[in-house]
Amino acid sequence: MDSAARPDAGGPFEPPRRLVRALAETHGDAGGEWLRALPELVRDTVSRWELEPERVLTPGGRSSLVVLVRRADGTPAALKLLAPGARGAHEHAALARWDGWGAVRMLAAAEGALLLERLRHEVSLSSLPEAKAQLEAADTVRKLWVDPGEDHPFESVAERSRRAAEALRAARTQPWAEAVAPLIDEALDTREELTASAAERAVLLHGRFRQGKVLSAERVPWLTVGPRPVVGERAYDLARLVRDRLEDLVASPGGAAAARRRVTKLAxxxxxxxxxxxxxxxxxxxxxGVRALGAGRRQEGELLLEFATWP
Structure with a gap:
């Protein structure tokens, strides 16, 4: 196996392109510094936890590097190194709270690093037929909705959505956003209504739950990964799931009706x-959608904003 795939080999090491692009967009210089330090960080962490690296997982995520490894006793595992600002402590706390119930099991943790049980990363719910995938997704996300515990570290849905609303307001002033200003205003009004009227008991949420975040596993059929945990009402956790397989929805002549049916079935x-x-x-x-437009990803942004008018 070549040195690019074996980060302990002492030769050139190239992180996945998806990670490089995402960090350039979201982290700027800080992301570049972390990427330059990444080879040494991998080697130090592997040595400290007595791990044998196998390969870097590609295409990987947008805020972390995952290296498939084996522990000293030969047990397969996955080493996850989180970029600065990736809220690794919160992911650590959520995984500890779930303790393997509906989610990947955490085997060890340190600042900026998590050692996780090995899942079948090549098989997610996205590989299943749509109806089956949504049934399994609903069963999985239900398990995650637990009491967050006293003195938990997680932010609330109100806090997270407030930051998102501030970004929308800032984007609205840009010339490129003029055409979508009415949609932005509607979204801001909707958020105000939702946060003002939330009544159900707040629970721990995954935060970015979707089919691609649910992977095939050994001890149970499906487990979720990559939470960005938050505490609040359950409806927030279903919002990303509703728009799964977006391109297929948009390409379908009945896409809007299909999106409404998803909302109804999940709810x-x-x-x-x-x-x-x-x-x-x-x-x-x-x-x-607005974030994608602002980053120059026009096609992605237009698809998302078209979808936003459907449910």
Whole structure:
């Protein structure tokens, strides 16, 4: 195996391109500094935990590097190194709270690093037929909705969505956003209504739950990975799931109706208010679409904003 795939080999080491692009967009110089230090960071962490690296997982994520490894006793595992600002402590706390229930099991943790049980990263719910995938996704996300515990470190849905709303307001002043200003205003109004009226008991949420975040596993069929944990109402956690397989939805002549059916099925199966699922879906899709437009990803942004008008 070549040195690019074996980060302990002492030769050139290239992180996945997706990670490099994402950090350049979101972290700027700080992301570049972390990437330059990454080979040494991998070697130090591997040595400290007595791990044998196998390969870097590609295409990987947008805020972390995952290296498939084996522990000293030969047990397969996955080493996850988190970029600065990736809220690794919060992911650590959420995984500890779930303790393997519906989520990948954490084997060890240090600042900026997590050692996780090995899952079948090449097989996610996205590989299943749509109806089956949504059933399994609903069953998985239900397990994650637990009490966050006293003195938990997680931010609230109100806090996270407030930052997203501030970014929307800032984007609205840009010339490129003029055409989507009405959609931004509607999303901001929707967020105000949702945060002002939330009544159900707040639970621990995954934060960015979708089919691609649920992987095949050994001890149970499916486990979720990569949370960005937050505490709040369950409807928030379904918003990203509703827009899974977006390109297929948009390409379908019945895409809008299919999106509405998704909202209904998910809300009914999980006993969550349909209107609140619909509202958070619109808000989060608008935020993602405007963010993509601002980053120059025009096609992605237009798809997301078209979707935001459907549910």
């Amino acid at each position: 009914d199966s999980l006993e969550v208010d349909r209107d609140r699922v619909r509202g958070w879906t619109r808000f989060r899709a608008t935020c993602a």
